[in-house]
Amino acid sequence: MNVGLGLPIADPVSLLEWARRADAGPFTTLGLLDRLVYDNPEPLVALAVLAGATTRVRVQTEVLLAPLREPVLLAKQAATLDRLSGGRLVLGLGVGGRDDDHLASGTDVRTRGRRLDEQMAVMRRLWSGEPYGDGAGPVGPAPARPGGPEVLFGGFRPAALERVARWGDGFLAAAPPSWAGGLFDTVREAWRRHGREGEPRIVAQVNAALGPQDVVDDARASMAAYYEFTGTAERMVSGMLTTPGRIREAIARFEDLGADEVVLYCYGRDPDQVDRFAEAL
Template sequence: MNVGIGLPIGDPTTLLTWARRADAGPFSTLGLLDRLVYDNPEPLIALAVLAGATSRIRVQTEVLLAPLRETALLAKQVATLDRMTGGRLVLGLGIGGRDDDHLATGVDIRTRGRRLNSQMAQMRRLWSGEPYGDGVGPIGPEPARPGGPEVLFGGFKPAALERVARWGDGFLAAAAPSWAGGLFDTVRGFWKEYGREGEPRFVAQVNVALGPPDVIDQARSAMHAYYEFTGMADRMTAGLLTTPAEIRDALAGFGDLGADEVMLYCYGLDPDQVDRIADLL
């Protein structure tokens, strides 16, 4: 089972240090969250910079809020990053739930799921080299992988889990092992229903902080602020894993469920956490 690092969003200038250390370590992927009305780096731009500073590690949006973006331009940006990284891009997608993000882009929050389905249909066509339509030709460049990069979907509701089988290659599970198992089973059911070959890829996400008390306190504070809009910030921060034993137990639990990868998401800014996590692995 692979292990990736979810990058902190509090200070974009530290991310090159995080990325280079992770690239030199045992990690498979760098992940980055997405919000619009928030003090965070735009993930496609940030990951492009990080990909250029690394040589082997994958870069993953976790998750990119596609309905906030214009589809044809998004398809071109994604194909460009995929091509220029030699196929190291993993496109994690979701619909988001913040009113302010949708107000800022003029997107009706009530239609975001339907919009994502429509976007996926269009992007798959464009990544395959088909014309845009209505007198408009193809939009390049050709992605590194035929048909576009690996696409993962996050979410919890049946419509999101069904989307994995309909349009995607795998599932991003931001849930504890005790909850994730049922989500994995539902995704597998949809996968068979759609007649997909093989198995979906399962990527889990857990929130971690390793270090002295000030690192853990900073991580809790940043995580609480990020999830404040949900009304469940206290519950979310209570699930932060802060010891090697807790992290190992979570990795073992996801391994038992058949996860292909676990993203250890860090909110504290101290890049020494990369080395501490590498040591426990």
């Protein structure tokens, strides 16, 4: 089972230390979330810096809110990062649902799903080297991976799960093992229905913190602030895994469900957690 780390957002400067330690350890991926109207680093810029500071781990948006962005520029940015990192970019995409993000970007929250589908059609075409059209030629550079970087979609609604088979390479599941299995099955069924070869890559996500009580408290406070808009932050924080045993148990359960990777998402800032997670594994 591959295990990645989702990076904390509260202290951008510390992310270089997180990345270097992870690159030297057993981890396969560094993930970074996305918001616009929030005190977090822009993920493509931040991951470009981290890719330059590492040699092995994948860098993954988890998830990038694509409808907030213009698709041609996004395609160019993603291809550039994929090329410069030697094919280590994983583009995790989602639609987002915060009204303030869409207000600030001048996009309509009500049409975000349709916009993402339209964006994917444009980006797949550009990554394949085809011209944009209407008098505009191809948009480079060519990504390291033919056809574009690996694309994973996050979400829970039927349209989001169907999008994996239509446009993607796999699924990002921010759900506990108790109900993630049903999502996995739905994604796999859509994959077969669309005549896709092989299997979608399944990446699960769990929230975790390891360390003294102040580290755990810091992680819980940061996560609660991030999800305050939902009105259910307390319930979500209560599911955070804070012991090595619970983390190993969750990874084992996801492995039994057929997941390919589990990303331990960290909201606590202490980079010593990288070593604690490595020891726990």
